[in-house]
Amino acid sequence: MKKQVIVLSVLLAGTPSAQAVTLRIADQKGNMHAEMEAANQLQNLAYKIEWAEFPAAAPLAEALNAGAVDAGIIGDAPLLFSVAAGSQVKAVAVSKSVPVGLALLVRPDSPVKNAAELKGKSIATGRGSIGHFLALKALEQAGISDKEVTWRFLTPSDARIALESHSVDAWSTWDPYTALAEVTHSGRVLINGKGLSTGNSFLAATDAALADPEKQAALQDYVNRLAAADRWANKNVKAYSQTLAKIIGFPAEAAEKSFSRRQSHWQAIDDSTVQQQQETADFYTKYGLIKKKLDVKPTFYHGLSVAQTG
Numbered sequence: 001m002k003k004q005v006i007v008l009s010v011l012l013a014g015t016p017s018a019q020a021v022t023l024r025i026a027d028q029k030g031n032m033h034a035e036m037e038a039a040n041q042l043q044n045l046a047y048k049i050e051w052a053e054f055p056a057a058a059p060l061a062e063a064l065n066a067g068a069v070d071a072g073i074i075g076d077a078p079l080l081f082s083v084a085a086g087s088q089v090k091a092v093a094v095s096k097s098v099p100v101g102l103a104l105l106v107r108p109d110s111p112v113k114n115a116a117e118l119k120g121k122s123i124a125t126g127r128g129s130i131g132h133f134l135a136l137k138a139l140e141q142a143g144i145s146d147k148e149v150t151w152r153f154l155t156p157s158d159a160r161i162a163l164e165s166h167s168v169d170a171w172s173t174w175d176p177y178t179a180l181a182e183v184t185h186s187g188r189v190l191i192n193g194k195g196l197s198t199g200n201s202f203l204a205a206t207d208a209a210l211a212d213p214e215k216q217a218a219l220q221d222y223v224n225r226l227a228a229a230d231r232w233a234n235k236n237v238k239a240y241s242q243t244l245a246k247i248i249g250f251p252a253e254a255a256e257k258s259f260s261r262r263q264s265h266w267q268a269i270d271d272s273t274v275q276q277q278q279e280t281a282d283f284y285t286k287y288g289l290i291k292k293k294l295d296v297k298p299t300f301y302h303g304l305s306v307a308q309t310g
Helices: 032-038 057-066 076-084 130-141 156-164 177-183 207-211 213-235 237-248 252-260 271-286
Strands: 006-009 022-028 048-054 071-075 089-096 103-106 122-125 150-153 170-173 188-192 200-206 265-267
Touching: 022 032, 022 057, 022 213, 032 213, 032 237, 048 057, 057 071, 057 076, 071 076, 076 089, 076 130, 076 200, 076 271, 089 207, 089 213, 103 130, 103 177, 122 130, 122 156, 130 170, 130 271, 156 170, 156 177, 170 177, 177 252, 200 207, 200 213, 200 271, 207 213, 213 237, 213 265, 237 252
Parallel strands: 022 048, 022 071, 122 150, 122 170
Antiparallel strands: 006 048, 071 200, 089 200, 089 265, 103 170, 103 188
């Protein structure tokens, strides 16, 4: 699998001195960096940010595991796989959203009308991704074994090509890829994640970064700026979508559809979030994707707050 990583250094008004701490932040296409830039939350920092952009969660998790980055945004399922593999990372904040953009897509002319009709078909997604989770949930709900379909574990760009070229029958993915498929009429939503997925994404940080007082302080400021950017974007959907479209290279219609339906907000880790993550872990254990029961409580860090105003 080809890994595409884009590393950018942020040049800001009031750039801190060369001695200032640097946060190495891992992002996914059209996520934190885009939103914070649009909301002017990357100005006058007391620390530096070095961004690394990844096409999906799996290579981002690898970078966290290797200590190549200090923190990154990751879905609930990929975080579990990372922790189960022994990574030294903790979830420090959670983004709650409506998972409508998490979807199983088929071609517009596909005869498949429901999840039950995927029996004997092929599904493209990322192994251990939120797309993988959705597909397993949808199959289970339809009474179909995960062994009654053929899995193709691909990057989003490769999966999109595979669906359009008839190499696979379905693609389980997430926004902004779902929105792009919808507005370009290259994919039809068979089932979405509402009622099947928690809609949780996490900001995860390495134990090493959390153990460094300067980096921990920078992460606290970063989380508050991230939450403020999300509030701004939710209040200025059209303006933000125009900026987002330019940053990710997608049509404005796709960018707006992708963001507006998320209704996202960042908050501190709470007990209900930990319980939701435990249920997700138990689901993966049942399917043998996590080899033994995982207690998720130690994978959360409760030391950061998330400002709800400002």
